[in-house]
Amino acid sequence: MAGSCARTLSRALLLLLFLVFAALLSAGPAAADEQDTARVSGRLVDAGEPIADAQVRALDSDGAEAATTTSDEAGRWSLEVPEGTYTFEVVDDTLPEDVSVQGTVTRQVTAGRVNAVVFTFGEVRTGQGTPLYARVIHLAIDGLRFGLVIAVAAIGLSLVYGTTGLTNFSHGELVTLGAVFAWVFNVTMGFSLLVAALLSVVAGVAVGWLNNAGIWRPLRKRRIGLIPQLVVSIGVAISLRYLILMLFSDRTQAFADHTVSVQRHWGPIAITDTNLMTIVVSVVVLIAVAVMLQKTRIGKAMRAVADNKALAAASGINVERVITYVWCLGGGLAGLGGVLLAISELGGRVQWEMGFKLLLLMFAGIILGGIGTAYGALLGCLIVGMLVQLSTLVINPDLKYVGGLLILIFILIVRPQGILGSRERIG
CATH class of the missing domain: 2.60.40.10 (Immunoglobulins)
Known part of the structure; x- marks a missing residue:
């Protein structure tokens, strides 16, 4: 019965992806x-x-x-x-x-x-006419929003590493695919942006499942080492990136019903409706993930496999099934992160390499917090988002992502295991 349900779900997900790619082909740049x-x-x-x-x-x-x-x-x-x-x-x-x-x-x-x-x-009004405290408050709120978006997109990357040991360089393309799927559902198929975002999460789950079933599970069965798998992930990233470029567009594309939102003012605090919605959605999703990891059987199994895979298998946990759930969860969260990134950071627009540009900051966040742990990823990404936005007080905003690289280098030198990570024991 369970196998029949799984096969039915798999066929439905594959059909959904087929419809999306068909829409991409029909609504490509030539249209x-x-x-x-x-x-x-x-x-x-x-x-x-x-x-x-x-x-x-x-x-x-x-x-x-x-x-x-x-x-x-x-x-x-x-x-x-x-x-x-x-x-x-x-x-x-x-x-x-x-x-x-x-x-x-x-x-x-x-x-x-x-x-x-x-x-x-x-x-x-010039930047010099704005009080420094007001600029700091504005950038701190924007950093909180940006850090939450990075966290939503990066938790799957951290969980995949924790359960399989794979450093997945193709995770940025999963973020891009989430935004592209939402654009197809919204612009080509005519769904509202809210419905398109929900469907893109489902499509992200399907892409995560296909990634694991088509590439990573066969490699694990053949006992391929982690270094070769890392090289494969780079190849997958490049292939997906240029497949998106070929089917989507090399230009920035906008959502159909996204409009410039009004900025709300509460004393020195100013925030747009879009950014407020992004913060609320991100917090709700992250709380739901935390509750799932702490209270549900599959969440406890994920933590057990991440802690000690051999011991979890000896305890009767189906490790491969848990890894499949992790890939599906990571794909869905990456898809949602791509939609939130497009709406809040890119002004309602989708770029073919937006996830690749975010990948460095995702790695910086999960390494800062402690790679392999969901809570470490959340903490680290919040810190990275805040530092990236606040750095524009002293550097050109076009160079703000460079701060992610500096954070990554500094943490690897000072505390390689991250804030919430533990040192690996030898012997």
């Missing part, structure tokens, strides 16, 4: 070339209040008006223009008397994509 015009949209919001009946114009490279529209009661506006570079402006005479806009916005408009334009309202 955008069939369209002559591109849709541009945005929302006019000043201090949390939408601006209605304001006129937005698109000017071409010669300064001629290409299109114009008016914002609705919620401040939303949209227009269509041919592909090209345009300057977008809000007509001052159509704004309320006490509202001013900070200049114009120039951007490249591409057909087949959601082109969002964001205007800034109010008086121009």
